[in-house]
Amino acid sequence: MLSIKGLKAEIEGKEILSGIDLEVKAGEIHAIMGPNGSGKSTLASVLAGREEYEVTGGSVTYKGKDLLEMAAEDRAREGVFLAFQYPVEIPGVSNINFLKTALNEIRTSKGLEPITAKDFLARVRERSALVELDTKLKNRSVNEGFSGGEKKRNEIFQMAMLEPSLSVLDETDSGLDIDALRIVANGVNQLKNETNATIVVTHYQRLLDYIIPDFVHVLYQGRIVRSGPKELAMELEEKGYDWIKEENGETVDV
């Protein structure tokens, strides 16, 4: 589904990604872990099409197409979904109107008819239950006045509504208490199937207690320095990131 080869990217002349290689197949969950500043969020942003980042090398192929050539909205329409680390508050735009517009623009791009009001509402009811999103929040302005946990649940609700093929969850666990974490993870797990794939970007292992990855990759200084099965996450939890840093030639004060 996704093939990243030698991906390099920079922002304001500073190189953040220094050659990333990653293969993601349908039905897989990949976790990307790493210390702060290792480039995790940059990778998520580049995949979603954020324009501040300049790709300086490498390629990203998604479903056989050159992802990097596509505008952010075209990526979304092709099934790429980024759950934001910091979901944006948009006063005056209702959550529901926004989702309906998004869903219909995606459908139109595929040559489908707009969804009927009845089907849309039925889907809203079903999918919001998945993340236990309060009915009131659905009608409010996008993320405005939402708590941290509500914002993250709203991201997963949107994901459930839009049914992407490739979801990138950028630090979705940050700022969540254990109950919210469980709800969010439960949502993600229920949406998982054989045709879609998920990339979970996280600093901590605790989210991976609930979303079980097939592969764990450790990102450091803009490169994937280690990949392994889910046990690698446990090892990181136990040892912290220092041993990764040491292995990669950085002196760590003990």
Added chain:
Amino acid sequence: MTATLEMRKSQKIREAVKNAGCFSNSATREADQQLAELDLPHFKAEAWKYTRVGYLAATKWSANPTSEIYDISHWKADPEEANTLVFVNGYYRADLSSLHEMPAGVIVTDLKTASEYHPELLEAQYGKHTVNTEVFTALNAAQPFGGLFLYIPDHVVVERTVQMLHLVTHEDTIAQPHHLIRVGENAQVKLVGTFGSINSCNAFVNSVMQISVGKAAHVQYDKLQAEDEGISHICTEYVHQDAQSTFKINTITLNGKMIRNSLHISVNGKHCETYLNGLYVGKGRQHIDNHTQVDHRVPDCYSEENYKGLMDEASSAVFNGKVFVRQDAQKTNAFQNNGNILLSRDARVNSKPELEIYADDVKCSHGSTTGRLNEEALFYLRARGLGKHSARRLLIAAFASDVLESIDNKSVRAMVNRYLQDRHNWSFD
């Protein structure tokens, strides 16, 4: 030397409207005498710093009382329902207007008819709240072409909207409508004013409106300005509120060459409420200027002002919101907000909130912001599949929504939406 040149400017326009008024009495003659002493405002005058009007003297204007027939259907508020008085080039057109039966005692007619049948009522109202030291007010008050005369007795609720539908047509036309509205104690009315143009690339509308809001009365006024790109419009309102009254005005400016709104509200009795909302949308080289003034003269009143601007291409806007809180006006609550979004690099806004507070126990605030559309929000929307245009439209609609929602009249809302769709390709439904 400069003074005489400037003097000639205002007198040129004075000449152009000579004998064009629909009636004359001591008040119009007095206004004319005052006009003789006045210049067009110089840009060094603070209130006209960012709005140049000297060019208005370059055209040889003429009054143009035409009897041509136009299709006015798309300008009508509450078709079938409303009392619609039509003014073409400032003159009342009975043949195009539609008046319904009104509650007993209500007088809804035009200014000329009022001068003939209700001269004493007219005299009591005309010039009562206008300020003839303002050159454009004096110009209008000296020669009012036509206007709505609305007299609502005490305790009468007028259910049907009263609309003033203005059209200006032909080249080099000057139009001077003058509306007189008196709303009695505990009475109620909803007004709509629409301004449009037909087949004109150069015209000048100089309109004046006086509204007396009686004790505990409720008046709402939705004003929609959508004259074509060559039309200049100086639009002045004087509102006088008595105790416990509520006055709401929504000023929506969607087109025109140079639009200057001067809104003067004087709050003269305790426990009044005043709401001023505005939306101005510019593109091309349009210039839109909103000067508002709320004069809190007595204690225990509330005023709330919210003006929003969306400026594209090389358009420019001015917002100047003055709130006076006089020494006696203790316990005043006055809130003001002006927000602007610049949709292009060349658009400009000069925003100046002005609070002058002489009382010491008041709650007042003001805020002014000018910026671009939120890039983070745009990306967020696009990351969910919305195209650039839809994402912009959604954010623009969200920005304008609180002002638009204050327009209760559905047909006016629909007019505004239709206009924004046609002119800017923004769908706000």
